[in-house]
Ligand code: ZN
Ligand code: ZN
């Protein structure tokens with residue numbers, strides 16, 4: 088009988104792949120074995136040719152839902168004539184890393200057991216199986232095997248071990264397998280906690296009374312408080328020093344409809360195994376305290392994704408609580424807390440009680456955040472728990488070469504390690520300007536290199552002279568004697584999207600962003616670039632305007648509005664009522680002297696200015712607060728139907744320029760004519776989209792390209808996301824949007840890594 092050896096690569100560990108292979112081989116009467124290794128899964132099968140072919144076909148067609156096969160190679164080997172099929176012990180020879188699995192939300196089977204009084208795991212908060220449970224957050228190193236996870240110290244009882252060793256059991260080789268007899272345990276700490284009470288019931292009682300709980304989850308601690316209690320939510324905001332940024336809400340699937348009105352696609356996104364926060368249109372009169380998400384049309388909602396969450400909501404129901412604010416357990420913008428001692432000390436001034444357990448979390452993973460576009464496509468806003476570190480596969484130029492570590496940008500930082508043809512992207516790190524986040528940044532770099540068993544031979548970073556991430560990369564390159572590639576911010580955005588889509592270029596990049604350092608020393612952010620993975624030319628941009636006070640203008644957008652009015656009207660700017668409370672004359676004086684007012688072509692800052700003129704964002708408590716309010720003031724359909732405000736596109740010095748003063752004059756005129764914010768917003772969006780499409784058409788024609796990639800933080804704007812590609816397609820271009828990466832700076836490390844490879 089012929090014998091074949093197969094090597095399967097991809098997400099094949101921790102997802103029930105070996106039991107699947109075992110059962111498939113058994114069903115086909117094949118002899119042989121399957122084994123996990125750090126290079127993927129190896130299989131040998133022996134039997135009749137028909138059965139071997141069937142095995143090969145079904146291996147991919149019927150693979151477990153959480154697996155993701157990237158390649159299967161097959162070779163004939165000498166027959167051995169054995170009978171029976173076995174699962175061999177892991178061979179942990181070092182080599183090319185296989186993929187590290189992400190954490191998975193509790194599956195339906197485990198949930199059923201959790202609620203079945205006859206089951207031995209009834210009410211057990213650490214129930215999991217091969218289809219669900221923690222992965223990335225408990226792994227010490229690969230291969231993914233229990234001794235190399237934070238479950239190593241828990242010895243399985245006889246019943247758990249029997250499941251673990253039985254290939255027909257759904258817990259076969261479920262590495263975090265546990266039960267009440269042998270696994271991790273909960274404990275509840277807090278001043279008001281009654282001695283001897285059940286931790287979950289008691290936590291529910293105190294939460295219902297309005298207390299703030301620090302709850303140890305999968306990728307870190309959450310701070311929880313009942314979502315319908317304004318006093319409690321306001322207290323949480325005060326203690327956490329989080330002014331206005333929206334807070335996410337967790338609610339059981341059957342209670343979500345009371346809070347929000349999810350579409351079918353949004354419902355599917357909520358219930359997906361990665362269980363992200365989904366931004367869903369909130370329901371009128373929803374029982375959600377006003378300060379959960381002030382001035383937002385959408386609410387960030389997620390479903391319970393760990394058994395502990397399900398148990399907690401079961402215990403909260405009798406108290407009439409069906410939704411909790413669940414926000415990362417940290418102060419301000421610090422990284423999420425990881426271990427019990429850290430949470431007890433760092434959250435001591437915030438939480439009233441701590442729901443803890445003794446399964447250590449090895450690495451942080453904040454909740455992922457997504458939005459579902461009108462087309463049904465998922466837009467990643469934050470790519471983190473449940474998704475990271477899933478790699479982006481590089482095809483074409485930059486596919487092979489030395490390992491590259493890319494440091495990302497300073498805001499919404501993520502870090503990437505490009506190893507062979509896979510670019511592994513870390514979970515969300517955050518804003519590295521903060522000292523605690525800075526430590527997390529360095530920890531994340533170490534995590535990637537140790538887990539993937541590869542030290543970088545090339546470093547990549549942003550061109551920005553002041554970014555901490557760039558300074559780190561420059562210093563590390565100097566210390567280690569490694570080449571460093573500094574990548575222009577918007578080129579990195581562009582190449583990230585090209586990489587996802589396997590585009591090699593030349594392409595036109597339409598990058599609508601906050602701010603990034605340009606190659607000419609000015610601040611860019613509304614850019615048309617033509618180029619490939621190795622280089623680019625700036626072929627168009629928004630006309631520039633001054634940012635009075637530099638970064639201070641981000642927090643005080645009324646200043647940018649004053650500056651834009653001055654660009655549009657010179658010294659005869661009309662009075663705009665929304666700006667009257669502010670020191671307009673002072674800023675105009677500053678501008679006339681050219682004091683601390685760098686020039687920018689930023690799309691995000693243009694949105695800031697228009698929002699301020701409309702009176703919905705003169706001050707921003709977090710980046711783009713006003714821009715988001717301006718977007719929320721209208722709908723995509725209204726923008727589609729709106730008559731655009733005046734716009735103008737012209738050629739200057741070899742570049743296509745979208746004239747900001749024309750847009751600003753249009754806004755000012757509409758406001759003077761008594762138009763409301765909804766109308767101005769719709770007509771402004773329409774004008775910006777029309778001018779971008781026209782500029783893109785001209786630039787594409789001039790440079791002989793038709794493919795367009797879209798990226799940058801402003802693409803989180805749902806109207807731009809939907810309507811700009813439509814307008815580009817109408818102009819005869821072929822637009823590509825980010826899919827597997829966020830459009831914002833969270834995806835930029837991938838572009839940096841690929842540019843570094845392509846450049847060297
Ligand atoms: Zn399960
Ligand atoms: Zn057990």
Ligand code: FE
Pocket residue numbers: 576580600601602603799800831832
């Ligand atoms: Fe950016």
